[in-house]
Amino acid sequence: MMSSQADREIDVLVIGGGPAGLSAATRLKQLGIRHVLVLDREPVAGGIPRHCGHPPFGMREFKRVMTGPSYAAKLIDTALKAGVEIRTSTTVTALKPGGHLLIADHHGVSELSAKRIIYATGVRETPRSARLIPGSRPGGILNTGALQSMVYLKQRRPFKLPVIIGSELVSFSAIQTCRHAGIKVQAMIEANPRITARRPVGLFAKLSGVPVYTDTHIIRVEGKNRVEALIVKTAGKDPLRIDCDGLIVSGKFTPESSLARCGHLEIDPATSGPRVDQFGRCSDPVYFAAGNILRPVETAGWSWKEGWQIAQFVADDLAGVATAHDTAIHVFSHDALIQYVMPQLISSPDSKPGFDHLQLRFTGPAKGRLYALQNEKIIWSKTVNSLPERRIQIPVSSLRTNSHSAIELKFEPRVST
Amino acid sequence: MPAPNGSNADPYDVAIIGAGVVGCAIARRFTLEGARVALIEKAADILDGASKANSAILHTAFDAPTDSLEHACIRDGYREYMDIHRQLGLPLERCGAHVVAWNEEEVAGLEGILHQAHDSGIEDVQIIDASVLRDREPSLSTTALAAISVPGECIIDPWSAPYVYLTQALENGAEVFCGHEVKSGQFDGETWQLETSKAHINCRSVINCAGLYGDRIDQNLLGASGFTITPRKGQFVVYDKAASGLIESVILPVPSARTKGIVVFRTVFGNLVVGPTAEDQQSRHDASTDEETLRMLMKSGETKLPDLKQIPVTAVYAGLRPASEFKDYQIENHTDKNWITVGGIRSTGLSSALGIAHYVYEKYAESGNKHACIKSPLIPQANRLAERASRDWESEQAGEIVCHCELVTRREVEQALSGPLGAKSLQGLKRQTRVTMGRCQGFYCSARLAELTADQFDLPLSEGINDE
Numbered sequence: 001m002m003s004s005q006a007d008r009e010i011d012v013l014v015i016g017g018g019p020a021g022l023s024a025a026t027r028l029k030q031l032g033i034r035h036v037l038v039l040d041r042e043p044v045a046g047g048i049p050r051h052c053g054h055p056p057f058g059m060r061e062f063k064r065v066m067t068g069p070s071y072a073a074k075l076i077d078t079a080l081k082a083g084v085e086i087r088t089s090t091t092v093t094a095l096k097p098g099g100h101l102l103i104a105d106h107h108g109v110s111e112l113s114a115k116r117i118i119y120a121t122g123v124r125e126t127p128r129s130a131r132l133i134p135g136s137r138p139g140g141i142l143n144t145g146a147l148q149s150m151v152y153l154k155q156r157r158p159f160k161l162p163v164i165i166g167s168e169l170v171s172f173s174a175i176q177t178c179r180h181a182g183i184k185v186q187a188m189i190e191a192n193p194r195i196t197a198r199r200p201v202g203l204f205a206k207l208s209g210v211p212v213y214t215d216t217h218i219i220r221v222e223g224k225n226r227v228e229a230l231i232v233k234t235a236g237k238d239p240l241r242i243d244c245d246g247l248i249v250s251g252k253f254t255p256e257s258s259l260a261r262c263g264h265l266e267i268d269p270a271t272s273g274p275r276v277d278q279f280g281r282c283s284d285p286v287y288f289a290a291g292n293i294l295r296p297v298e299t300a301g302w303s304w305k306e307g308w309q310i311a312q313f314v315a316d317d318l319a320g321v322a323t324a325h326d327t328a329i330h331v332f333s334h335d336a337l338i339q340y341v342m343p344q345l346i347s348s349p350d351s352k353p354g355f356d357h358l359q360l361r362f363t364g365p366a367k368g369r370l371y372a373l374q375n376e377k378i379i380w381s382k383t384v385n386s387l388p389e390r391r392i393q394i395p396v397s398s399l400r401t402n403s404h405s406a407i408e409l410k411f412e413p414r415v416s417t
Numbered sequence: 418m419p420a421p422n423g424s425n426a427d428p429y430d431v432a433i434i435g436a437g438v439v440g441c442a443i444a445r446r447f448t449l450e451g452a453r454v455a456l457i458e459k460a461a462d463i464l465d466g467a468s469k470a471n472s473a474i475l476h477t478a479f480d481a482p483t484d485s486l487e488h489a490c491i492r493d494g495y496r497e498y499m500d501i502h503r504q505l506g507l508p509l510e511r512c513g514a515h516v517v518a519w520n521e522e523e524v525a526g527l528e529g530i531l532h533q534a535h536d537s538g539i540e541d542v543q544i545i546d547a548s549v550l551r552d553r554e555p556s557l558s559t560t561a562l563a564a565i566s567v568p569g570e571c572i573i574d575p576w577s578a579p580y581v582y583l584t585q586a587l588e589n590g591a592e593v594f595c596g597h598e599v600k601s602g603q604f605d606g607e608t609w610q611l612e613t614s615k616a617h618i619n620c621r622s623v624i625n626c627a628g629l630y631g632d633r634i635d636q637n638l639l640g641a642s643g644f645t646i647t648p649r650k651g652q653f654v655v656y657d658k659a660a661s662g663l664i665e666s667v668i669l670p671v672p673s674a675r676t677k678g679i680v681v682f683r684t685v686f687g688n689l690v691v692g693p694t695a696e697d698q699q700s701r702h703d704a705s706t707d708e709e710t711l712r713m714l715m716k717s718g719e720t721k722l723p724d725l726k727q728i729p730v731t732a733v734y735a736g737l738r739p740a741s742e743f744k745d746y747q748i749e750n751h752t753d754k755n756w757i758t759v760g761g762i763r764s765t766g767l768s769s770a771l772g773i774a775h776y777v778y779e780k781y782a783e784s785g786n787k788h789a790c791i792k793s794p795l796i797p798q799a800n801r802l803a804e805r806a807s808r809d810w811e812s813e814q815a816g817e818i819v820c821h822c823e824l825v826t827r828r829e830v831e832q833a834l835s836g837p838l839g840a841k842s843l844q845g846l847k848r849q850t851r852v853t854m855g856r857c858q859g860f861y862c863s864a865r866l867a868e869l870t871a872d873q874f875d876l877p878l879s880e881g882i883n884d885e
Binding site: 041043051089091093104105106107108109124125127128129130132133134135136137139142143145146149150151153154155156157158181182220221224225226254256258261262267269272 | 655657658659702703704705706707708711712727728729730731732733734735810811812813814815816817818821822824842843856857858859860861863864865867868871876878879880881882883
């Protein structure tokens with residue numbers, strides 16, 4: 001076990017060198033924090049954008065349209081120039097109370113400690129198994145992320161005639177990846193009555209000549225060693241056999257929060273990420289979280305912005321000017337239509353602002369009115385008309401009352417007349 | 418057609434058909450006893466049939482009928498595993514099991530199970546009440562009424578065990594032929610000439626360990642089979658490692674006549690599993706899963722262990738048990754044909770394999786076969802994959818970690834791809850290293866694996882975009 005004097009002096013250690021982590025680290029250096037270390041388990045930092053070989057990235061951060069790999073390179077370059085230390089091929093294997101980490105690299109296991117830790121390990125897609133997709137379990141079934149790293153980082157393709165499951169933004173990104181790699185997408189399958197991504201993207205599928213089947217569920221995967229076909233059924237129609245040699249299981253993102261789950265940080269069951277207050281602070285106040293670990297899933301640019309904000313909170317905290325940790329008000333929802341709310345805690349009325357907004361999403365289409373209640377009184381409400389996978393925001397300032405009681409979010413669907 | 422030992426060459430003493438856990442254990446036993454062994458497997462990798470999916474429990478046989486061959490083989494297999502696991506580097510967690518009664522009818526059934534266990538000579542089995550059970554398993558639902566405690570039940574690594582059995586056989590002179598499907602055979606009164614899809618293999622005796630195809634092999638080569646396999650499918654749900662802290666012991670239901678029922682158990686890899694189902698079917702290869710059954714399993718697990726609701730599912734799988742119309746194992750010595758059939762090993766093969774191997778060798782010796790046992794056999798070391806073992810990634814020369822969820826190193830992958838049992842498929846590589854078996858199921862490491870395994874697999878994971 002190594003624990004040298006130099007390592008003890010790490011001010012902020014960032015776990016994960018994606019957009020949120022690199023942004024937070026860069027900003028911390030700009031704010032005068034001395035030793036900022038980013039750990040990334042991949043051989044090269046940059047996170048998911050490294051293997052998204054297509055635009056648009058970087059509009060918010062660098063005011064121009066970039067591909068994922070050039071955006072990732074620019075993030076690294078900016079961080080290094082700011083004085084951030086980046087250590088790659090380094091895996092954090094456990095989080096311990098008080099800011100102590102177990103890490104593994106090419107030389108085995110050691111320990112690192114820092115005054116503050118920023119947890120920024122991002123999201124991944126839910127695999128086929130956890131979605132309980134029925135049928136045989138042959139080779140050739142991948143998430144979009146795995147496909148993209150194969151295509152863009154290794155110049156390899158796992159199949160030639162796949163079907164895409166899901167119709168989120170990333171599902172359309174998968175179509176672009178396939179076109180780049182000479183892979184012909186056979187179909188796109190969506191269980192809901194309409195595609196999940198926004199309209200212009202849907203048109204892109206049509207223009208790409210990919211048949212899109214909405215309101216369609218999977219009966220089974222067929223194939224022994226390799227995928228041979230997908231049997232699907234569209235509502236009101238006969239089952240359909242789509243011959244294919246692979247499946248791209250896309251979307252349904254989930255925070256990669258296993259370190260917290262297997263460690264001491266509290267998990268919010270709704271986001272699957274760590275429970276945080278409006279400063280991104282976790283249940284152990286030495287730990288902060290930034291980017292898509294907080295909730296599934298926002299763009300790289302949004303995660304970058306959160307990293308930037310969290311850096312400011314962490315710097316304040318190190319300077320001893322942040323809000324105390326024990327005065328927070330719980331925000332919760334038991335509404336089946338409300339997928340999650342983040343942060344789950346907001347600090348007392350007299351504190352610094354932190355995040356400007358609560359973020360939430362709906363599990364399905366939602367038309368009606370969203371309420372925030374405290375002590376059974378409505379303290380805020382808003383009319384919403386939202387599709388799933390759309391971000392809804394509630395200004396934190398509108399929830400500031402003199403009470404410390406928990407705030408409940410409720411949704412009342414509009415009754416059609 | 419290439420001939421491994423051509424028609425004129427010296428025949429093997431024994432050819433074993435089928436490299437499942439039973440075939441591997443028999444290959445080891447016969448090799449150690451001094452026989453020259455060929456193990457023939459039709460799949461590209463070993464353990465590709467019934468042995469690829471089971472519940473990874475080393476049973477004490479506390480609930481097997483005491484007069485059965487199954488009981489004797491499990492007891493003997495258990496004993497030998499206890500003797501050899503340390504020297505072979507195999508993991509063992511003596512976590513114990515609890516047969517939990519959830520209603521009054523089941524409580525009434527516990528006495529019978531207790532007596533059967535005691536009759537089997539397993540004296541440490543006892544009935545405990547709900548409060549003792551709660552002390553031991555505090556996360557278990559409070560609706561549990563009582564339980565039978567079976568301290569001797571263990572969890573083990575279901576793949577490293579047979580791998581190291583076979584590795585020991587190979588290091589001491591046995592040979593393995595993967596990708597060889599036995600098509601036919603001729604017996605001339607002294608020697609069998611087996612025709613596989615790739616070669617002739619000559620041997621003096623044959624041991625049929627073909628599992629799900631055991632009856633077919635007997636029919637094709639002997640002309641008749643004493644049993645018929647009716648595959649019994651079992652589906653399983655694997656929960657994230659965060660769940661493994663919820664229980665210590667194996668949670669068994671009060672069994673029915675046909676099946677041990679749905680079990681909740683930890684794995685030595687640090688997961689928690691709920692399963693199996695017991696679904697009789699005709700197909701010998703269709704191990705598909707269906708959503709309704711998986712949801713039923715999840716509900717069953719969450720009823721017994723309410724905190725499971727908060728924990729994500731990592732994987733699902735299904736296996737086929739080679740059940741026959743008989744409850745007991747069907748081990749038959751056809752002395753006139755120099756042929757021993759080892760069939761109907763329906764669900765306890767992992768526990769009993771070493772015991773079956775002893776039993777089969779005895780039958781073989783009774784037919785007048787004699788060898789001089791190897792005096793000081795080479796002792797290989799199993800892959801260290803168990804969560805509580807010291808793993809390769811923890812060593813000072815670990816090098817690159819390829820699979821981050823299961824912490825598998827590049828060195829482990831490269832080792833598993835080389836040697837006589839080098840993986841020829843992703844399935845085989847998974848069983849030897851655990852790559853892609855964790856919570857992301859290959860999201861992060863598939864690309865690197867595609868690169869590392871290029872030109873290694875019969876069915877490659879990928880092709881170069883610019884290769885034509």
